[in-house]
Amino acid sequence: MARPNEEVEALLQEYADLIAITRGDAIKARAYEKAARAIGGHPSDVSHLDVKGLRDIPGVGKSIAEKVTEYFRTGRVSAVEETRSRIPAGVRELITIPTLGPKKAMTLYQDLHISSIDELADAIHAEKLRDLRGFGEKTEENILHGIALMQQAGDRILLNVAMDTAEDIVAELSRTSGCERCAYAGSLRRMKETIGDIDVLVAADRSAPFMAALTGLPLTAEVIAHGGKKTSIRTTKGLQIDLRVVPPDSWGAGLQYFSGSKAHNIRTRTIAVRRGLKLSEYGLFDAESGQQIASRSEEEVYARLDLPWIPPTLREDRGEIEAGIKGELPALVTERDIRGDLHTHTDLTDGLAPLEEMVRAAAARGYAYYAVTDHAPNLYMQQMTDAKILAQRERIRELDGKHRRMRLLHGTELNIDPDGEVDWPQDFLEGFDICLASVHSHFNLSRKEMTRRLVRACENPHVNVIGHPTTRLIGKRQGIDADWDEVFAVCARTGTALEVNAQPDRLDLCDEDILSAKRYGVKFAIDTDAHSTVTLAHLRYGVGTAQRGWLTKDDVINTWPLQRLRRFLRKGRTT
Structure with a gap:
């Protein structure tokens, strides 16, 4: 945007x-x-x-x-x-x-x-x-x-705001003469849901041109510190940027070190010490002779520690070191693996773009399939009716396959009532290709009532996905209180997927909940919940969150071929 x-x-x-x-x-x-x-x-x-x-x-x-x-x-x-x-x-x-x-x-x-x-x-x-x-x-x-x-x-900002700024700065510094490599690091590279400050790393023989370039950017409001190895600024939006320049030969070690996390780095440095080595931002060295052993790439540094390269999104000391030692690191889902978006809106309800524009934008992303899931009638302010949704279905059938042969799915985002019921009767729901169900109100039910509410929704034979399951808004609204272990178990039993909502202020489920649900065998859908053509691009944040939850392609239903996805969406129904 x-x-x-x-x-x-x-x-x-x-x-x-x-x-x-x-x-x-x-x-x-x-x-x-x-x-x-x-x-x-x-x-x-x-x-x-x-x-x-x-x-x-x-x-x-x-x-x-x-x-x-x-x-x-x-x-x-x-x-x-x-x-x-x-x-x-x-x-x-x-x-x-x-x-x-x-x-x-x-x-x-x-x-x-x-x-x-x-x-x-x-x-x-x-x-x-x-x-x-x-x-x-x-x-x-x-x-x-x-x-x-x-x-x-506190002063932390949402992932997408930090990403926009970081990518602009990386692009500017990459054009500076003498730049061999430039990338953002830190918690942003690990795709944490909020960012305190942005770490940018440059590989170059001379640091002065890059320090000057950073302080001279139009977005720079204040120079906090200015030095040969590190310069820190505060942007006009109040975000702190820390720039470090390392020699080209130290790029890999520097990127590994400044990407973190602190806990992960402690583990890698401990492994180095046990091998008679010393690991720093400048390289991996023999502890006695001081001879540099590895530093040019992260892969080289990890390999000399007898580890595979560990994706940044896993570097939180949550078992990735042990998995690497055993050769059991997951092949994480990537944005390229996503074949379609299963949760989007048009201006028929609260979206900003007409159906045709949303479909064209989805096709431009190269999707094999795409679901339109406007709100159901119990979200009264959206004024949905049976006639409106059926007319939309007819138009979707007309458009199906006309944009780069992308197949269109007609769905709806249902509202989970306090008692666990959803908007339309079963025979009407049968006509949809996919049904998401989400909590949009009554957030303060007791833990027991909320759990029962979600369980009943999962047990509905037409509910395929629970949308933004905890309903949280980062920094604005805490998630609902439920017995999530019970909910996860029911999702696995009923074949109900849980959404990883890619909206940057949601990222719901969060990484820790994803890890918990995955242990129960739950399947997931990484969706944008896009309300405009622009926000279809937020998929990257959902994928990053899914990676932090250790998800693979097989865990995510919208990486599957359409035929396999359709079988899942039948949810065991024989009719």
Whole structure:
């Protein structure tokens, strides 16, 4: 996604929040929210569009288009600035708390004069919120939990935001004269779900040109440290970048060292010591003579430790060393292995692009098959009906095989009710090629009730995949509480796959849950849950998460040939 689109999306969403805080027109606030999503999901860079071009984007009217062009012309929007000025900064800080909406934030400020997160926490502990209209003990618990989520996230950012920045920097430094190799390392290379800072490694004989290039980038807001071996900057978005330059002969050792994790590196250094060797970022050396033994490639370093090359996504000291010694490292699933996406949306419900555009974009990715899974009717705001979904099915059948012979599957994302039931009756569900079922509401059921809810959904003979199973939103909403061991066992027994949702703010299931479910023999689907053509590219983050969970091609149903996938989707039904 083009970064200007993201900037506008954030600005329009903020304006929608500001309208809500000031108790402005709710319809106007929703219009700005809709426009924010539409621009964020637009496939081309909106900074190159004029008012007329912006108005061609669904949901973007004349007033919004003019604000967008004003932003790119001046770097600000006067209406947003004026609205900001009427709201205390503390209130704007409060609305960043997950679970606390704009209206409640303004109530807290007006009735209790609360204008900071610390003041809010103190008021909750003093039980001052309970007498306010719309608040109560449960609300207090939710707000405290939201504060805890914020504190847990700290300064860490989502994987896709870090990846965009890292790839831009690597591209810039790679063009610098004298660069032999350049790559990002650290937790980003290991595809962790959030990133604290970005490590970039360069192999070159001279470091000065690269240190100067980094500090001179337009995105550099502050130089934290500047040296011959390491330079650190802070970007205009507040992200720290650490650049290290190593001699070309040390590239492999440097990449292995700076990729981490710390626990994995301790294990490899321990193995080296036992062999009379010393491992550092500059190479593998004989401990007595100091002679360099290996350093040019990671494969060479691992081989001299009697280990196979270990994929970065496994380097967390979770058994990868032992598996490598035994020759039992898994052949991890890759993005190239994915034959199709099984969870996507169109503008028939809450997607941003028409069916035809989504199909064309999927075909351009080289998929063998592709599923359209718009929301079912119990998610009432999507206004789905039987007639609408049947009309979509007819159009999908018309398009089937017309784009690079890609086969189309007609599916739906069902809603799992509190009792475990789903939207449509069994005979209607029979007409779909694939049915996902997801929890979209009632997140606070008891552990027993939530477990029963998920188990009943898995036991439905038409439910093929449980979508974003824990419902978490990273840094915003904790996952639901269930007996996941019981759920995993039922998934394995019923032939119900679990989704690895590739949306960067979900990555659900997470790597640890994937590892647990895999032990039960569960199968998985790596899906994008794409709501626009742009977000089909988020597949890479789902694959990275799946790799961290040690998944292979055989574990993932959408790496299978269509015939094998269709057999799985029948879920044992004989009709």
